Amino acid sequence: MASSSYQRGRGAEYQIQKEMEAAGYTTIRAAGSKGKTDVLCWDDEQYIHIQAKSFQKRPGTYTEDLESLRAVPVPYNGSRELWIWQFRKGWWRRIALGSTAAEDAIFELAPPGDEETGGDAQRASYRRRRQRQISSALGLRAFHAETRSRRSCRGLHDVGDTS
Numbered sequence: 001m002a003s004s005s006y007q008r009g010r011g012a013e014y015q016i017q018k019e020m021e022a023a024g025y026t027t028i029r030a031a032g033s034k035g036k037t038d039v040l041c042w043d044d045e046q047y048i049h050i051q052a053k054s055f056q057k058r059p060g061t062y063t064e065d066l067e068s069l070r071a072v073p074v075p076y077n078g079s080r081e082l083w084i085w086q087f088r089k090g091w092w093r094r095i096a097l098g099s100t101a102a103e104d105a106i107f108e109l110a111p112p113g114d115e116e117t118g119g120d121a122q123r124a125s126y127r128r129r130r131q132r133q134i135s136s137a138l139g140l141r142a143f144h145a146e147t148r149s150r151r152s153c154r155g156l157h158d159v160g161d162t163s
Contacts, residue, residue, distance in 0.1 A: 005054070012052040012085035013038050020048075036072050047078040054085040059092060066104075070097050 016039045017027045025041040025048070037049040051069045053062055062082060069080050080097040096105040 008054045008056070008085075008087050009038075009052060012054045012083070015085065016041075016050055016052055016083055020050075036068050045077060047075060049074060049078065049080045051080075051082050052085065053082065054087055055092075056087045059084060059086070066095065066097065066101070070099075 013029050017029055020027050020039070020041045025043050027039055027041045029039050030037060036051060038052045039050040041048040041050065049069070049072050051065060053060070053065060062084070066082060069082060072080055074080060082095040082097065083091065084093045084095075086092040091109045093109055094107040096107075098104050
């Protein structure tokens with residue numbers, strides 16, 4: 001039985017929850033969400049609004065999704081991210097949104113030239129390696145620490161900043 005786009009999207013949202021909880025965050029999934037945030041994550045230091053997208057063959061541009069997510073109001077210690085899942089392959093890209101498109105931090109997660117290689121063993125090896133890196137709490141914490149430092153470098157509020 002073929003899976004619907006809703007089922008694929010839901011699977012991506014569950015994967016986000018699993019990875020964020022492994023990294024020490026508390027998560028809530030907005031079931032049946034047609035809104036701007038699919039998963040809300042938080043810990044003692046920050047809030048993260050995550051929109052999940054998935055695709056099977058070709059990724060979209062996600063321009064409208066980025067702009068609608070950019071409009072989500074977040075507290076001084078909050079951030080917005082778009083996570084893009086390639087069905088049956090894993091995370092393709094993560095985008096930590098800034099105030100403008102120029103300030104976005106894009107993290108490519110797909111293997112370069114994956115479509116041209118055609119090597120199943122190479123793709124499987126890459127997926128296992130990336131999944132270990134992404135799923136590790138250290139890797140996820142480093143990802144969010146880097147996005148926090150980028151925000152503070154741009155002069156935006158950082159955790160504990162009361163100005």
